[in-house]
Amino acid sequence: MKEITLEKLKKYFSVTKTALFKAKESGNRTPLVSEREDFLDMVERYVSDAEHFFSKDDYVNAFAALNYAHGWLDSGARLGMFDVHDSKLFTVD
Secondary structure, three states: OOOOOHHHHHHHHHHHHHHHHHHHHOOOOOOOHHHHHHHHHHHHHHHHHHHHHHHOOOHHHHHHHHHHHHHHHHHHHHHOOOOOOOOOOOOOO
């Protein structure tokens, strides 16, 4: 596959937004309280960037921003700042 389809982009928007919701609702197994808030802020900014690019029909940069967002979510989960146990949404368990 050499292109980012609308279907694929919508799927990644859904997966990332679902993971963000779960991360926000989760507990924190670490003393990294302000760092957790920084991570969530970065994720929200990247999702916002993705929405902006999507509105401009720039699927490549929208997809890239979603991948950055999800990278922050996975990192936070691996560090324990997001106490999530869902290996379909995060690289945990």
